[in-house]
Amino acid sequence: MSGSEIELSHRAMAMLRAVAARRAQMSCSCxxxxxxxxxxxxxxxxxxxxxxxxxxxxxxxxxxTAVTGRVSAELTEAGHAALAVTAAA
Structure with missing residues (x-):
């Protein structure tokens, strides 16, 4: 599935902004x-x-990984592009 196949809600965009601000971590699981x-x-x-x-x-x-099993989350190129589109709107 490519990044363009899901609709990005306001909540999803807020999550992307938090990742971009380096405030997010992810668990290391499937x-x-x-x-x-x-x-x-x-x-x-x-x-x-x-x-x-x-x-x-x-x-x-x-x-x-950290003791919690979490690592920092980061944006991919698609994540950066999604934020750039909304910033330009």
Whole structure:
């Protein structure tokens, strides 16, 4: 699934902004959970859709994760593009 195949709600865009601001972490699993400011995101279905859609991904690590099993989340090119489109609107 490419990033353009899911509709980005206001909540999804807020999640992308939090990731861009380096306030988000992801769990390292096949269905990743998103944490913002240390708290579990209230809409994990949207967070997982953003990951599956190619908007966010776990940050590159050296193979080590935090004790919590979380790593920093980062935007992909599609995530940056989605934020750029809404900023221009």
């Amino acid at each position: 269905e990743p959970d998103l944490f913002i400011d240390g708290f579990a995101c209230c809409d994990q279905m949207t967070a997982r859709a953003l990951a599956r859609g190619g908007y966010i991904k776990p940050a590159e690590t050296t193979g080590l």
